[in-house]
Amino acid sequence: MQQINANTPFDDLAVGSWGAAWRTCTPQDLLLFAHVSGNLNPLVVPAEDDAGPAPTAPSMWVGSLISSVLGNTMPGPGTLYRSQWLRFQRRVEIGERLRVIVTCIGKRASPRAVFETLVVDATGATVCEGLAEVDAPAEAMAAPVPDLPRLFLAHRDPFARLTALARSRPPLVTAVVAPDDRHSLGGVLLAAGEGLIAPVLIGDAEAIRRTGEELGADLSAFRLVDVPDPHEAAHVAATMAGRGEAAAIMKGNVHSDVLLAEVIRKEAGLRGPRRLSHVFVMGVPSLDHPLFISDAALNIAPDLAAKVDITQNAIDLAIACGVERPRVGVLAAVETVNPAMPSTVDAAALSKMAERGQIRGGVVDGPLAMDNAIDVEAARTKGISSMVAGRAEVLIVPNLEAGNMLAKELTFVAGARAAGLVVGARVPVILTSRADDERARLASCVLAQLHDHFRRTGRALGAAEVPAPVPALVHAREAAS
Secondary structure, three states: OOOOOOOHHHHHHOOOOEEEEEEOHHHHHHHHHHHHHHOOOOOOOOOOOOOOOOEEOOOOHHHHHHHHHHHHHHOOOOOEEEEEEEEEOOEEEEEEEEEEEEEEEEEOOOOEEEEEEEEEEOOEEEEEEEEEEEEOOOOOOOEEEOOOOOOOOOOOOOHHHHHHOOOOOOEEEEEEEOOOOOHHHHHHHHHHHHEEEEEEEEEEHHHHHHHHHHOOOOOOOEEEEEOOOOHHHHHHHHHHOOOOOOEEEEEOOOOOOHHHHHHHHHHHEEOOOOOEEEEEEEOOOOOOOOEEEEEOOOOOOOOOOHHHHHHHHHHHHHHOOOOOOEEEEOOOOOOOOOOOOOHHHHHHHHHHHOOOOOOOEEEEEEOOOHHHOOOOHHHOOOOOOOOOOOOOOEEEEOOOHHHHHHHHHHHHOOOOOOEEEEEEEEEEEOOOOOOOOHHHHHHHHHHOOOOOOOOHHHHOOOOOOOOOOOOOOOEEEHOOO
């Protein structure tokens, strides 16, 4: 049902008539105000990486809240400003909840009216006070609240918080296979510069050095293992990880199947109790949380047993990234079980298996269609009531084709930022597309750090300390000692 704003026309307006509204200050408010006003003062604009001191809200943003109450509530639709006087008593920080109150204190010749304006914080302390003179509406009006177009702020780094966490760990000794093109070597240099990885460059040494010269990079600080053949380079990387000489493997300019064939080779000793699966972590502009999608790159047509491992792997990575109890939506084309659609049967089975403790750490529901998995209103419209519907943080797709199309649509149509990791092996495998840029590779190294910490300790980085045995995988500081 559409909301209606009714006004108080001038003739019905009385001294003492008042209106009020609540508003919480968010980073998005400050960014949008910067766009609209052109005020780019660094003291009032949130930094992209959340570095430096927290910004304060521009005082005129606080003042603009008064106009919303005058125009929506009292006197309401049809009101036009004549003047506004303001005095600001203190600054407002992100996250503060404000109450805006306007009270009529006088009427002049029609249609002029004078209002006392006041903004207070949650404790009632004054933030801003002033006087407004307006032209009140002449006639009664009930105006439907317009459905404004949604605005998405796509430029902010969705991995900034996770990157800051990952920087607190020692760099992972990472075997990088064939980093001989600009994107793969550039990603390695960026991640090494952030202190996330200590790379061992394995591949055609001449090609790697040539690419380094093109990038203007000094590679002398990195160990370089000359193995010109990509298959053999992948073999060397997997062997190093199996011996505990590397804590992660990273794909460079090499085909995924070549690299993964060596990772799953029995002799490498990297296979764990579960099937390997790939997880995309997407920063989607329209969502306020990361979206985990699996499997979109590794398992082509997984059966139910494979989907159990895929789901558990994705839950573990979500927990490693700080999602306390991930909400998992198992996707299908419809949200009802249809025996003619095997994906719906698998989804229902996964949901029941999670209820019985066969999948742990998350809340699993399915089948869910894409709309009612991530949109609360779509779930409500279809009468779906669950802890997951409309709020899914992890999406399990029915097959690789569906997942790959979903991830790429989010990236190239919705402006999402993506990182990817293969989990299920005894070390994280940083697996990106050869077309991915350096930032995607950096974010994937962040995931490797967080997952490695979770695998070692059983908890997310930054969570309460719980003693746990530490496997004999080598970090850079450990190797140096």
